Amino acid sequence: MEPRHHAIGKPASQICEISFDHSSEKTLLINLSGSWTLKNKRPSADVVKKEMTAGAATKIAFNTTGIRDWDSGLLIFLGRIIDLSAKNGITVDKTGLPDGAGKLMDLAAAVPEKEGARKKSQEETFLFRIGSEATIFFHASGEALAFVGEAFTAFTRFLRGKARFRRSDLTRIIQDCGIEALPIVSLISLLVGLILAFVGAVQLMMFGAQIYVANLVGISMVRVMGAVMAGIVMAGRTGAAFAAQLGTMQVNEEIDAFKTMGISPMEFLVLPRILGLALMMPLLCLYADLMGILGGFIVGVGMLDLTMVEYYNQTKASVTLNDLWIGVVQSMVFGVLVALAGCLRGMQCGRSASAVGDAATSAVVTGIVAIIVATAIITVITNVLGI
Numbered sequence: 366m367e368p369r370h371h372a373i374g375k376p377a378s379q380i381c382e383i384s385f386d387h388s389s390e391k392t393l394l395i396n397l398s399g400s401w402t403l404k405n406k407r408p409s410a411d412v413v414k415k416e417m418t419a420g421a422a423t424k425i426a427f428n429t430t431g432i433r434d435w436d437s438g439l440l441i442f443l444g445r446i447i448d449l450s451a452k453n454g455i456t457v458d459k460t461g462l463p464d465g466a467g468k469l470m471d472l473a474a475a476v477p478e479k480e481g482a483r484k485k486s487q488e489e490t491f492l493f494r495i496g497s498e499a500t501i502f503f504h505a506s507g508e509a510l511a512f513v514g515e516a517f518t519a520f521t522r523f524l525r526g527k528a529r530f531r532r533s534d535l536t537r538i539i540q541d542c543g544i545e546a547l548p549i550v551s552l553i554s555l556l557v558g559l560i561l562a563f564v565g566a567v568q569l570m571m572f573g574a575q576i577y578v579a580n581l582v583g584i585s586m587v588r589v590m591g592a593v594m595a596g597i598v599m600a601g602r603t604g605a606a607f608a609a610q611l612g613t614m615q616v617n618e619e620i621d622a623f624k625t626m627g628i629s630p631m632e633f634l635v636l637p638r639i640l641g642l643a644l645m646m647p648l649l650c651l652y653a654d655l656m657g658i659l660g661g662f663i664v665g666v667g668m669l670d671l672t673m674v675e676y677y678n679q680t681k682a683s684v685t686l687n688d689l690w691i692g693v694v695q696s697m698v699f700g701v702l703v704a705l706a707g708c709l710r711g712m713q714c715g716r717s718a719s720a721v722g723d724a725a726t727s728a729v730v731t732g733i734v735a736i737i738v739a740t741a742i743i744t745v746i747t748n749v750l751g752i
Contacts, residue, residue, distance in 0.1 A: 381407045382431070385416045393422035393455075395446070398431025401439035410445035417453055425450055427461035435463060443470055512709050516639060519631045523640070528632045538641030542603050546649060549602065553594050554653035558582055558660025561590070566669055575669040579679035582661030588688040589695070591654035593740055595646065596699030600732030604707035607638050608728035611711025612721040620712070630712070639704040646700030647693045654692065687752050695743055699736050706731040 381401050386394035393416060401407065417425075425446070432439070443466065450457050459467040489497075522528040565581040611634060614620050623630050658680060665671040710728040714720050 381405050383408050383412065385413075386428075387416075387422070389422075391422055392424045392426055392458075393417065394426050394428060396428045396431065397439075398429075398433075400433050401435040401442070403436055403438040405438070407438055407442055410442065410449060413446050414449055417449065417455065422455065424456050424458060426458040429461055429463050429466075432463060435466065439463075439466060440469055508713070509709060512712070513705065515631045516635060516705060516708075519629065519636045520639070522632065523636060528636055529628060530633045530637050535637040535641055538637050539645060541606075542599065542642045542645040543648065546599065546602060546645075547652065550595055550598055550649055550653055551656050553598055554586075554591060554656035555660040557590055557594050558586060558657035558662075559664055560660075561585055561657070562661040562664035566664065570669070575665070576671060576675065576679055578661060578665050578669060579671075579676045580683035582665075583658055583680040583684045584688060586657035586661075587654045587684050587692050589692065589740065589744070591657055592646075592650045592692045592696040592699060593736060594657075595649045595653040595696060596703060596736045597733055599642065599646065599649070599700070600703045600706070600736065601729050603642060604703045604728045604732040605725040607704065607707030608711040608714070608724040609721055611635075611708060612714030612724040615711070615714045616716055616718070616721060635704075635708040635712070638708055639701060642704040643697055643700040646696040650692055650696030654689075691743070691747055691752065695740065698739055698743070702735040702739060703732040706735055 380399040382396075382398040384396040386396060388394070395413065399405075443462070447457055447470065459470060462470070519528060561582050562578050565578045566575055569575050569577055569581075611620070614634070620630050620634070623633060662673075662676055665676045666673055707728040710724040710731065714724040
């Protein structure tokens with residue numbers, strides 16, 4: 366029987382050639398020639414598979430005298446042939462392989478594949494995914510609850526004067542969470558006040574009651590929106606910064622160093638951040654209330670033909686001290702929640718740069734969700750109490 370030839374690739378200096386010789390009844394001789402390197406296109410192992418099934422050979426041998434150069438591309442091709450031979454119960458004679466290639470193939474076969482090392486691709490059922498997500502949720506809830514407990518313990522030590530942290534760190538955090546956050550809080554709160562006034566004016570002008578725009582803006586900003594907007598701004602600004610700072614310290618193993626030296630990271634790193642943001646949030650809330658009312662004032666006086674005195678008196682008559690206290694208490698709660706979310710995600714951060722980014726993103730999402738949930742709970746409580 367004449368050998369069949371297969372040539373792959375151009376020009377001739379870069380051709381991978383393969384041919385088969387069935388002259389021996391029980392042996393399939395594979396002739397390889399040309400340049401068997403990764404940069405050249407190599408024949409598919411299916412060509413060899415067809416020759417195996419076409420004849421009744423029980424053994425495969427190689428003739429590689431025509432190979433000019435080779436690299437791991439040849440080894441990959443040989444490995445596929447050996448796998449096919451093993452599946453079909455055909456023995457492989459490696460004596461005809463180039464010097465070193467046979468030894469490399471034997472070395473690769475000498476170390477068996479670790480059981481379970483190869484990822485098994487299987488389709489997960491709907492119930493399996495629900496169970497997995499539920500398991501992850503409960504595990505994360507347990508970690509968050511433990512973190513809150515450790516933070517509360519650190520706070521009680523602070524009240525007793527035993528917490529170990531640098532007062533300069535607390536001062537720096539107060540500055541970062543306070544005066545440096547005023548520009549963005551000013552812009553957001555002013556625009557929210559403008560939006561509330563515009564939305565309210567569209568409906569109230571239909572009844573000639575545009576004077577009540579002052580009531581709408583004043584009550585909504587002082588009671589809820591001022592605290593909520595300040596909290597969301599701080600979640601995106603400061604909460605993410607806390608997570609990135611602590612996450613970077615995890616990557617650099619600085620937190621491990623604190624633990625080794627007997628310094629509690631909860632007291633030294635987390636506690637100052639919680640205290641700083643909790644102290645500054647009420648002040649930021651009051652400032653946000655003022656800027657929101659100013660935004661409504663601009664719309665009322667500039668577009669609704671209200672006088673400054675009318676708008677001021679209407680706002681003063683509608684906003685009560687209870688509304689103010691509800692907003693201030695909410696803002697303090699939001700400050701604690703945002704700080705806890707940022708520090709929690711930072712302490713849970715992995716040991717890579719991408720993990721730091723994921724921690725910052727997760728801190729923002731967790732902080733905003735916590736703010737919305739807390740707002741709903743506080744609103745229901747105040748409604749039940751009739752405040």
